[in-house]
Amino acid sequence: MSGGGERPELERVPETALWTLWHRAVEARRPDAVLHDPVAVELVERIDYPFAERFGEVALVSQLQALRAACFDREVADFLGRHPRGTVVGLGDGLETQSWRVDNGRASWLSVDLPETARLRERLLPPDGRRRILACSATDHRWMDEVDPDPERGVLISTEGLLMYLRPTEVRELIAACAERFPGGALVLDAVPRWFSRRAVAGKLRDRHYTAPPMPFGMDADELGKLAGAHPAVTGVREVYPEGGRGLVRVVLPLARWIKQRPSVVALRFAQS
Numbered sequence: 001m002s003g004g005g006e007r008p009e010l011e012r013v014p015e016t017a018l019w020t021l022w023h024r025a026v027e028a029r030r031p032d033a034v035l036h037d038p039v040a041v042e043l044v045e046r047i048d049y050p051f052a053e054r055f056g057e058v059a060l061v062s063q064l065q066a067l068r069a070a071c072f073d074r075e076v077a078d079f080l081g082r083h084p085r086g087t088v089v090g091l092g093d094g095l096e097t098q099s100w101r102v103d104n105g106r107a108s109w110l111s112v113d114l115p116e117t118a119r120l121r122e123r124l125l126p127p128d129g130r131r132r133i134l135a136c137s138a139t140d141h142r143w144m145d146e147v148d149p150d151p152e153r154g155v156l157i158s159t160e161g162l163l164m165y166l167r168p169t170e171v172r173e174l175i176a177a178c179a180e181r182f183p184g185g186a187l188v189l190d191a192v193p194r195w196f197s198r199r200a201v202a203g204k205l206r207d208r209h210y211t212a213p214p215m216p217f218g219m220d221a222d223e224l225g226k227l228a229g230a231h232p233a234v235t236g237v238r239e240v241y242p243e244g245g246r247g248l249v250r251v252v253l254p255l256a257r258w259i260k261q262r263p264s265v266v267a268l269r270f271a272q273s
C-alpha cells in the first residue's frame, strides 16, 4: 500500500506526519476498523514513500493511533455540534484528514504546519473554500491573526501529535497565548508520559529502519491538572479517554486508566473574557 506519484521530502519531526497518516490508513483499510478514514487510505496510495519498510506494520500500533485520532474527532464533533460555523485550527496538522471525517459542511478549517509539511499538504489536499493551509510554526503566534476570534462562532485548537515535539516552555507559552487570544475557546492536546519522552530524547525509540525524533515534552496522566497553571483563563482541564477498540484493546484500555505513566488526550477550556 504505497507507490503513487507524490514524493515527500520530509525528515525528522515533519516526517512524523507520514507516520501518523500511515497508521491511520493501515487501521482504516481493515473491515473491522475502529476509524473510518478513506481519505488517509487514498493518500497513502498517492504518496511515493516506503511506508511499510520504514514504519513497519503492527496492527496494535495502528489501532492505538486510530483510537487517539478518534478522541480528537469526538471533541471536534462535539464542538461543531455547539458551534456549527466554528473554526477548527489544526496546529501541526500534517496530513491529518479529520476535516473529512467529521466535517459538517459549514465549519472553517485552518491547518498550520512548518513550511515543508504545509507545502506537501497543499499539493495533496489543496485548500478549498472552507479549508485553509498556513505555513507557520505553531510557536510563532502569527497564525492567530488568521482565526476569526468571534466567540459566537467559536474556536477549537487541536494539537494532535504536536506538543511532545516542543520544549516545555513553548508548550506553556502556546497554551497561555491561546487562552488569552481566544476567550471561550478550547484546546485539545495529547501528551506522552515522561518515560517515553526521555527515551525519545535519548534516541532510544527505534526499530530497524526508523528512529523517532526527540520529544522534549512529556507529562504523566496524574499531572494533567498542572496545565491549568499555564494561564488563569484555563478554566477546565478534562481528560478524554479512548472509547471502543477491538479485541484485547477493548478490555485493557479502561483498565489502563489506573496507570499514571501512559499517554493521554486532554481538553482545555478557556474562560469567556
Ligand SMILES: C[S@@+](CC[C@H](N)C(=O)[O-])C[C@H]1O[C@@H](n2cnc3c(N)ncnc32)[C@H](O)[C@@H]1O
Binding pocket: 013, 014, 015, 016, 017, 020, 021, 091, 092, 093, 094, 095, 096, 112, 113, 114, 117, 136, 137, 138, 139, 159, 160, 161, 162, 165
Ligand atoms: C506526529 S505529526 C502529527 C500530524 C497530524 N496532527 C496527525 O495527527 O496526523 C507532527 C506534526 O507536527 C508538525 N510540527 C512540528 N513542529 C511544529 C511547529 N513548531 N509548528 C507547527 N507544526 C509543527 C510536523 O511538521 C508534523 O506535521
